[in-house]
Amino acid sequence: MRLPEAGTIWMDGTLVPWAEARVHVLSHALHYGTAVLEGTNVYETPEGPAVFRLDDHLARLYRSAKIISLAVPYGYHELRAATLRTVAANGLRSCYIRHLVHRGYGEMGISARNCPVSVSIAAWEWGAYLDDGVRLMTSSWRRNDPAVVPTLAKATGPYLNSVLAKAEALDAGFDEAVLLNAAGHVSECTGANLFMISDGVLVTPPDSAGALAGITQDTVERLAFDLGLPTRRRDILRAELYTAEEVFLCGTAAGIVPVASVDHREIDPEGPVTAKLKHAYDAAVHGHDPRHRDWLTLVG
Ligand code: PMP
Secondary structure, three states: OOOOOOOEEEEOOEEEEHHHOOOOOOOHHHHHOOEEEEEEEEEOOOOOOEEEOHHHHHHHHHHHHHHOOOOOOOOHHHHHHHHHHHHHHOOOOOEEEEEEEEEOOOOOOOOOOOOOEEEEEEEEOOOOOOOOOEEEEEOOOOOOOOOOOOOOOOEOOOHHHHHHHHHHHHHOOOOEEEEEOOOOEEEEEOOOEEEEEEOOEEEEOOHHHOOOOOHHHHHHHHHHHHOOOOEEEOOOEHHHHHHOOEEEEEEOOOEEEEEEEEOOEEOOOOOHHHHHHHHHHHHHHOOOOHHHHHHEEEOO
C-alpha cells in the first residue's frame, strides 16, 4: 500500500505537513522496537464520517504503553480530540488512523529511560488489504510467546514475527500466514485474528494463545450474540482448521475475510455464517445497526 504524500500528521501537539513528519535516526524505538501502535478505522455513516470503537482503540493504546512502561505524555481526552482533529483536518470521509507512541531521541542504550516519548497520529485512505477467499499457510515461525514478549501489548518490536511470517507466506505463493504458538495451537494471522466454525460454533483462540486481544474479534463475538450464534474461546489444533466448516480472519484493516484454504486443504469461502457476520459487521460500522450506535464517534 502506497502512502499519500499530502496531508498533515499530528506530532506531539501540532499538525505538521506529511513530508515533515520525521524522526531522528538515533530514535530509541528504531533500534529496540520500543513503540506501541493502534490501527483504527473511519467509515461513512448516514450521520457523516465516524470512527469505529475509538475509545476501545485508545484504551488499548494506553494499556499497551503501560505494559511496556512507556509513559504517554498526553491525556486520554487530549489524544481523543487530536485523533478527530487529524481526520477532519485531512478532509477524510473514510480512512485508517495510525497512532504511534515511541521512545524517541535523547539517549542510547537498552534502558534509555530518559528518552522522550513521542506521539503521532496519521490518517489516510486504505482499501481492503486482503481479498475474500484467502489462501492460508501455516508459518514455520511460531507466534511470539507471551512469556517472551507481552503479546497483549500492540508493540512494534514483536511485529518482526509477523513480518517474517507474512514474507514466508507470500514467497511460497500464499496470501497470508497462520501462526501456531509454542504448544502447536493456532494463535492468529500476521495482522488479524482468526475464527473457525466447527459444529456450528464460532471458535477463536484465547488471548493466552499469543494472539492480540482484537477489537474486531470482540465485535464479531458481540454480533454473533445478536444473531444467536454460539461462540467459544478455546485452543484450536492446526488440523481442526483443515476440516472446519468455515474459517475467516478479522481485523480493523482486514475487516472480515473468508478463507478459501489452509495448507492447500480447501474450505468453503462462501459459508453462510461468515456471510451473515460480514453483513452484520458492515451494518454496524456504517451506522445501519441502531443497537451498536455507541460504537461510532462522529468526526464532527
Ligand atoms: N492480530 C494482530 C497481530 C494485528 O496486527 C491485528 C490488527 N490490529 C489484529 C490481530 C486485529 O486487531 P483489531 O481487530 O483490534 O484490529
